[in-house]
Amino acid sequence: MKLSNESYFSLNFIARKRANKEGELPITLRITMNGQRAEIYVNRTVRPDDWNAAKGQSKGKTKKDLELNRYLDTVRTKICEIHNRLVLRDEPINPDVLKRAFLGKLEKPKMLCEAFREVNVKVREQYERGDICKATVLRWERCEKYLSEFLMMKENVSDIPMKNLTSGMVDDFEHFLRVRKMCANNAAVKYIRYLKNVVRVGIANRATASKF
Template identity: 40%
Template structure:
C-alpha cells in the first residue's frame, strides 16, 4: 500500500502587537503539516509599514530589507528540502520534527559589530603582553564605536550581518566619518582600513561572499609635516615657565626632539635601554613600540642632562623609567600652552618633536640611512618624507626671499 504524502506549508508573518525596542515587528514562520502547526521566530525584525502580508516579504529596498527577504527565501528552501528528505527516508513528519531539524542546521549569521568587539578584546589582551601600543588599541575601539553609531543612525538597528555589508555601506560609513564625526580625510581612511581588516577576517572565514571594498580607493590627502626650526627649538629649550608642569612637559618634548623618540617610546624608556660603547659614547638602543624595529640613537649630553633631572622623580621611580611622561592627550594640551607662551605659531604636539629631530638632522648633513636607523624605520622611503619637507621649506623661504629682492633692477 502506497504511503500517503503529507500536506505541508510554510507561512511567514509579523507580530504587529509585539514590537521590538527599535519599533520593528518580529518576523515569525508557521510550519503546518497535515493541519497541525508550530510557530518559530526568525529572530529578525522589519518595519511594519514595509511588510506585505500577501507576498510574505518586505517591500523595502534598503539593504536590511533585501537581506531579510533573502533569508526568508533561504529558510523556505531549507524547510522544503527537509520535508522532501523526511518523505524520501520515510521519517516521522510533523511540525516539531521539521523545525527541530531546521534549528539544528540553521546557523546564526555572524554579525559585524559583534565580531569587531571580539577582535578588539583580543587587541586588549595583546596590549597587556606588550604586543601592541595603547594608541593602536584605542584607535580600533574608536572605529568600533563610530561603526556602531553609523549602523544605528543609518539602519535603526544595533548590528548587521556580514552578508548585508556591501560597497555602498563602506562608502556611506566613510561619508559618516567625514560629515557626522568631522574626521579629516586621512583619519577617515584609517578607520575604513580598520573596518577592512574585519571584513577580510569575515571573507577568510566564509561569513560573507562578496568583498564590499572591491573597487574602492579612498584618496589620501597630501599633508605637510610640521617641524621646529633650530631657533624655535632653542626658544623652547631656554624658556623658564612659572608652572612646573609646563617645565616638565617642555623637558620631555625637548628630549624627544634630541633623540627622535615617539611618545610611546619615550614613555617606556628605561635605564636598560641606555648603553656605553668602548669609546665612552652613550647610546639608546630600544625596540620601537609600533614596529619592533631597533632604534640606535646617540644619547647626547643635553638629553642625558634632562633625564638626570628626573632621576628621583616619584613617577620615574614607581615605573622604572627615565622620564615622568603623562598621557599623550595632556602632553599635547600643555604643549599648546607652551607654543603660545613662546610665540610659536605651530600646532605643537609630541609627534612634532620626532619630525623636528629628523628634519634638523637632515639639515645638518646626517645621511638618510643613518636617520632611518635612528628612527627605526623599516623602509627608507618613510624617511625620505622628511627630505621632501626640508625641500618644501627651503623653496618657501627662497620664494619669500625672491619676493623681497627679485624685483630690484
C-alpha cells in the first residue's frame, strides 16, 4: 500500500503462539512502515489448526471462521480509510499514529470551516438575543460559504486543518472574494477579518482544552 511520500506500509494479521484457556490463539494486527511497527489486539481468537499464517486469516469453514475473516477484512479496511483521511489532512503518518487513530486515541485536527460553523452558531445566538443585526449574521454565514467554495477551487477539498492555513492562502482568499465574488473593498476586508477571528478563537479554544 503506497504512501504519498513514496514509502509503504503493510498490514499483517498474526496469531500469537500462547493459547488462551479455550486453547485458541489471540490475533493481533501488525502495522509496519519504514522499519517501524505497531501492533493492535483485535479482540478475536482462532483455533491453531484453522489459522493460515500466509494469508493472515482462518482457513476454517464454520460460521465462526467466516465471521472472523469478515471482521479481519473490516479492520483492514478501516485502517486504510484512516490512512487516507490522514493523507488528505496532510498529517504525519506512522504505525503508532494509525494504531492510536484506530483505537480512537488520536486527537483530531481542528478543521477550518468546521470551526467557522461553530462560530456562526454563536453569532446567530447573538442575533437572536438582539445583540447584532441580521445583516451581520448573513455576512458571517456567507463568508463560511465562500471559504468552502474557495477551498474546493484551490485545494479540491471542502475543508482543511486550521494549522494548514497560510498567509498566502489568506491573500488568495481575499483575491477570490474581490475577483470571483466581486466583493467591494469593505466587504472583502470584513470577510478576511472574520476568517482571522475564527482562527484566533480556534487556537484559543485548543490551548484552553489542552490544559485539562
